[in-house]
Amino acid sequence: MSYHTVIIVGRLGKNPELRFTPSGQAICNISVATDHSYTDKSGTKVKQVTWFKVATFNKTAENVNQYLKKGSMVLVEGRMNSDENGNPKVWTRQDGSPAASYEVSAQVVKFLSGRSEVSERDVADADDEYIDF
Secondary structure: OOOOOEEEEEEEOOOOEEEEOOOOOEEEEEEEEEEEEEEOOOOOEEEEEEEEEEEEEHHHHHHHHHHOOOOOEEEEEEEEEOOOOOOOEEEEOOOOOEEEEEEEEEEEEEEOOOOOOOOHHHHHHHHHHOOOO
16 A cells, blocks of 8 residues: 655635535635745846645534635645646646646644734735746
């Protein structure tokens, strides 16, 4: 038997999206952005943002929907979902450009922003740094 888990710490790029299956199971989807900064050979500071599509289930899904919003900081622990070849999901955007995403089924979601910590400033910063996909 083999096993893998991923841990992601980042901010929500948009508000959670809650839905229910026909059997009543809650599923909440969130987009989590992580960033990495470095200085390239020419001395220019480069910031890379990586997006993760995260699915939460049942009571966790309901709590995520109730307590988190765009700009909230979270820690997600879960299983990476891939296509049939083990790669990220790939598709074509509406404008014709190629896109890929990392998709995670969450087993644990920890809220890292307190209720008062997700201020208007955090949300404004998220608008500048992260783009919705």
